Amino acid sequence: MGRWEPNASGRLRAAALELYVERGYEQTTVAEIAARAGLTARTFFRHFADKREVLFAGSPLQDVLVAALDAAPASASPMEAVAAALDAAAEVLTDREFSRLRQVVIAANAELQERELIKLATLSAALADGLRKRGVADPVARLAAETGIAVFRVAFERWVTEPEDRGLARLLRESFDELKALTAGGG
Amino acid sequence: MGRWEPNASGRLRAAALELYVERGYEQTTVAEIAARAGLTARTFFRHFADKREVLFAGSPLQDVLVAALDAAPASASPMEAVAAALDAAAEVLTDREFSRLRQVVIAANAELQERELIKLATLSAALADGLRKRGVADPVARLAAETGIAVFRVAFERWVTEPEDRGLARLLRESFDELKALTAGGG
Structure with a gap:
């Protein structure tokens, strides 16, 4: 359920891309993406099945x-x-x-x-x-x-x-x- | 090293394809492919890395x-x-x-x-x-x-x-x- 987060999926997408470029896709974890976006991993999984789908879903x-x-x-x-x-x-x-x-x-x-x-x-x-x-x-x-x-x-x-x-x-x-x-x- | 087998790769390829069609790709094992071709699994691995490569290699x-x-x-x-x-x-x-x-x-x-x-x-x-x-x-x-x-x-x-x-x-x-x-x- 969780709080409503304004534009959570957009923030997660931008944070993920930043980290993939900085550290490499394989080295980046969902926890790090969520933290960079100021959100929780739980919120991440409400929007994306996994870190790969950030680049393809939606x-x-x-x-x-x-x-x-x-x-x-x-x-x-x-x-x-x-x-x-x-x-x-x-x-x-x-x-x-x-x-x-x-x-x-x-x-x-x-x-x-x-x-x-x-x-x-x-x-x-x-x-x-x-x-x-x-x-x-x-x-x-x-x-x-x-x-x-x-x-x-x-x-x-x-x-x-x-x-x-x-x-x-x-x-x-x-x-x-x-x-x-x-x-x-x-x- | 093993015996020389005439046209082993062709026989393995034909046997694999028969089995993939009969039983499905996922259900077929390398041992079954080798047996159908009258060869050993060891001979199979001299020609192909795995059962997928039978369809792509060479x-x-x-x-x-x-x-x-x-x-x-x-x-x-x-x-x-x-x-x-x-x-x-x-x-x-x-x-x-x-x-x-x-x-x-x-x-x-x-x-x-x-x-x-x-x-x-x-x-x-x-x-x-x-x-x-x-x-x-x-x-x-x-x-x-x-x-x-x-x-x-x-x-x-x-x-x-x-x-x-x-x-x-x-x-x-x-x-x-x-x-x-x-x-x-x-x-």
Whole structure:
């Protein structure tokens, strides 16, 4: 039950990320995360199953992607609908410094990399499902979804690694244009 | 040292796959795999680190991909070079029944799915490295590699799930054509 703590999950998330960067993910304990956030371990476990889930839980990315895909006009091509979904995802990913540090922590740990790959595969499957609901048949639905996630990964990495913050939405558009140029010639 | 056993690794691989399909991956032991192959557990461990690696080890896929990428003519576009690499992979993936059963076993087990995602991410990184060696700059190298793996995944799934064996190479070409059509309009 416990007291109500204002924005406990946000404080826990920020504290965890700080500690993962300072000491390493493996060396950090739940007790230390809670203490840094000025909260108890009990409060931590009301919000997250374990220290790994601090980096993955509570992300609305999948809901945002699917809602935007459903809302795309019926006239949109499969790839236009996927691009609209990824644009909507870019709108909720606004904290570049958080995303950058999260990426640094994940890149340093094989278990976290696996979890991230699973998350991306789940997003791809959700996009493919959404496309099928729009009447796009397989294998085109699956191909458009996988390709969209490939574009997203590349744009996301540019967003968090380039010195200047050019905005994820803009980098997504650039990556889609590059993909178009890449596929127009080859094959 | 033990006696020399003709094609021990092939026999162990076939025996393992039979047992994984019959009894489930988790329920199968190394001792059972060795017995089914008419070999000892000691021989098993000379070829594979554990029962999971029977499904992943010894695959020449990465070497084949990278060699074909390196061998593509200098005039080939990044996507043409990636397509040539995937064509070469299709040439070594000739046993559709083995690939089909392997896919069934992997789809039934979360740990194996993770391992497969890591393998595909490693192949994508190797393709991107090969493209950089050809003088393709990032982010185009990474995008072409990720997109190539997306095409490969979709074509591979079609190859092992469609009733008729139309050949992986042909399905790869169809998927590249579909990708071209998908990206030509949207974005």
